[in-house]
Amino acid sequence: MSDEVILCYSEETELAADLVRIARQAAPTAGARVHAALLPGAPPGGAEQLGRAGAHAVHTVAGAAHPDPHVVAEQLRAVVASLNPTLIFLASTKRGREVAGRLAGSLDLPAATGVTGVRIETDGVRVDREALSGNAVATERIVRRPAIVAILPGTSAPNPVPAGAVEARSLAAPEVAPLTERTEVRPKPGGQLEIEKAERIVTIGRGLKKKEDLGLIEALARSLGAEVGCTRPLAAEAGWLTDDHWIGLTGHRVHPKLYVAVGVSGAVQHLVGMRSAQLVVAINTDANAPIFAQADYRIVGDLYAVVPALTKALGAG
Amino acid sequence: MVEKRRIGVAVKHGIDVTLTRADRASGLVQLAGAPRRTSDFDKNAVEEAVRIREKHGGTVTAISVGGPAAREALRESVAIGADEAVLVTADGWADWDTRAVARLLAAATRTLGGFDLFLVGEGSTDHFSSLVGPRLAAELGAADIAGARRLTVEPEGVVAEKDLEKEVEVVRARYPVVVSVGQEINTPRLPTFLANLKASKKEPKVLGLAELGLAASDLAPSIVVDRVAVPDIPRKQLTLSGASPAEVAERLRDALRSEGVLP
Numbered sequence: 001m002s003d004e005v006i007l008c009y010s011e012e013t014e015l016a017a018d019l020v021r022i023a024r025q026a027a028p029t030a031g032a033r034v035h036a037a038l039l040p041g042a043p044p045g046g047a048e049q050l051g052r053a054g055a056h057a058v059h060t061v062a063g064a065a066h067p068d069p070h071v072v073a074e075q076l077r078a079v080v081a082s083l084n085p086t087l088i089f090l091a092s093t094k095r096g097r098e099v100a101g102r103l104a105g106s107l108d109l110p111a112a113t114g115v116t117g118v119r120i121e122t123d124g125v126r127v128d129r130e131a132l133s134g135n136a137v138a139t140e141r142i143v144r145r146p147a148i149v150a151i152l153p154g155t156s157a158p159n160p161v162p163a164g165a166v167e168a169r170s171l172a173a174p175e176v177a178p179l180t181e182r183t184e185v186r187p188k189p190g191g192q193l194e195i196e197k198a199e200r201i202v203t204i205g206r207g208l209k210k211k212e213d214l215g216l217i218e219a220l221a222r223s224l225g226a227e228v229g230c231t232r233p234l235a236a237e238a239g240w241l242t243d244d245h246w247i248g249l250t251g252h253r254v255h256p257k258l259y260v261a262v263g264v265s266g267a268v269q270h271l272v273g274m275r276s277a278q279l280v281v282a283i284n285t286d287a288n289a290p291i292f293a294q295a296d297y298r299i300v301g302d303l304y305a306v307v308p309a310l311t312k313a314l315g316a317g
Numbered sequence: 318m319v320e321k322r323r324i325g326v327a328v329k330h331g332i333d334v335t336l337t338r339a340d341r342a343s344g345l346v347q348l349a350g351a352p353r354r355t356s357d358f359d360k361n362a363v364e365e366a367v368r369i370r371e372k373h374g375g376t377v378t379a380i381s382v383g384g385p386a387a388r389e390a391l392r393e394s395v396a397i398g399a400d401e402a403v404l405v406t407a408d409g410w411a412d413w414d415t416r417a418v419a420r421l422l423a424a425a426t427r428t429l430g431g432f433d434l435f436l437v438g439e440g441s442t443d444h445f446s447s448l449v450g451p452r453l454a455a456e457l458g459a460a461d462i463a464g465a466r467r468l469t470v471e472p473e474g475v476v477a478e479k480d481l482e483k484e485v486e487v488v489r490a491r492y493p494v495v496v497s498v499g500q501e502i503n504t505p506r507l508p509t510f511l512a513n514l515k516a517s518k519k520e521p522k523v524l525g526l527a528e529l530g531l532a533a534s535d536l537a538p539s540i541v542v543d544r545v546a547v548p549d550i551p552r553k554q555l556t557l558s559g560a561s562p563a564e565v566a567e568r569l570r571d572a573l574r575s576e577g578v579l580p
Contacts (some may be wrong), residue, residue, distance in 0.1 A: 030338070098464075100451075102455045108416070110414070113448060139546075141541050141543050141544040183487045275548070293554075294550075299563065299565055309561075
């Protein structure tokens with residue numbers, strides 16, 4: 001098999017740098033080449049950052065930036081046309097998956113999203129991805145290349161491997177008429193919390209009877225030096241907490257040292273968000289709640305009694 | 318201006334993730350013959366399409382790509398309020414990947430005379446690739462908006478609130494447009510007994526590869542599933558109890574301290 005040429009792109013340079021590091025590990029042979037693309041609108045300093053992550057070459061596309069996924073896919077397609085990569089690594093973010101789909105559709109390429117591991121093997125590229133709402137991991141074989149692999153943020157990226165001199169290439173963005181127009185961008189309410197980075201999390205579920213009782217949970221979180229997380233109903237339905245607290249399939253995926261699930265039943269869509277926590281504590285009145293199967297320490301009891309007692313015990317040192 | 322809005326909706330009859338069971342020793346999940354049901358977010362897509370029709374007129378066509386049992390997803394869509402049901406099926410359907418499904422939906426769209434608005438779920442409950450919507454849009458040369466939490470239709474196109482990780486974008490597109498919707502956009506209605514009865518009498522139109530102008534080789538898998546397994550994350554599963562909440566709390570505090578997870 002000839003050597004891999006992997007093209008990495010994310011609009012977030014930090015994620016693109018992770019993709020570069022994952023690509024260097026996936027294709028370690030001397031002849032393999034890892035390239036990265038910077039599209040119009042990329043913040044300055046990207047080429048250096050991608051070089052430090054281990055990119056052999058950085059392609060800078062010059063032109064007008066536009067958020068339309070069709071425009072982004074076409075700009076990326078111009079890089080693909082000039083490079084002929086064997087693999088295209090994208091970030092499996094909401095926007096990343098949309099660009100992956102458009103690029104895959106227009107070039108008729110295989111594409112996999114939600115990828116947590118990628119291996120280049122003799123009979124094809126194998127990817128591990130979340131399946132069955134995060135209940136399971138599917139191992140899938142991509143039978144032809146080029147192919148698009150969209151990797152979940154937070155997937156472990158090895159230490160950078162210096163590539164020596166980083167080749168700089170530039171090309172002009174193709175003239176593409178956007179198919180969508182963005183008329184407004186507003187930050188999500190809250191939105192400042194980066195719960196993915198939290199070392200300790202106290203997550204509250206539907207066991208909480210009313211919004212005013214959140215104070216109990218916040219007090220416990222303070223005594224643990226933890227952030228407050230929540231399940232889908234509390235964010236998306238009740239609106240008691242903003243979306244940046246929401247842990248689960250369509251919320252955030254977290255990997256803290258300590259995860260305390262309070263009044264959380266453990267629906268499969270929630271479990272996928274917390275599965276990689278190191279140590280899990282569950283407090284629930286229902287001894288049969290599915291969360292208990294995922295817990296290291298289980299307390300069957302009423303959160304309204306247990307949580308204040310725990311806050312007090314921790315505060316008492 | 319679109320006179321009579323034509324709305325297409327894709328509905329997947331996917332694996333019921335709440336009923337899959339893993340082999341205890343290997344952790345492997347048996348997918349062949351696993352129970353199936355309509356994918357969650359696809360019901361939101363059907364509901365949204367029906368609401369648009371109720372408000373603005375037009376027709377709603379539900380399309381399911383899959384095996385014979387996918388008729389159930391179509392029946393459910395008609396019970397929610399879809400006007401027409403189309404089953405796209407052929408031998409080998411179980412091996413169709415997202416590429417094949419998008420190609421089939423694009424071919425069905427052309428065969429059926431095109432849609433102004435095509436709605437899909439943001440991701441399927443079993444696979445959640447989120448690829449079918451944008452792939453379909455690329456195949457059709459249409460605009461696409463992924464992850465809509467709110468959708469407004471206008472004479473010439475749509476305005477959507479698009480949900481991203483850290484922000485919400487308001488995005489406008491002219492017809493034809495493919496929009497993927499999340500669970501937050503609406504609560505699908507529970508069909509009445511009568512609606513269910515009526516829907517069970519409606520036979521879907523069946524489209525095979527010949528009608529779609531496709532050959533089996535056009536749908537050859539580009540990705541094959543090797544295995545699906547439930548990851549084995551060992552948990553201690555220790556139950557802490559005590560005479561009072563205070564006693565249980567102290568036991569937990571001591572355990573957390575010895576685990577070294579406290580600040």
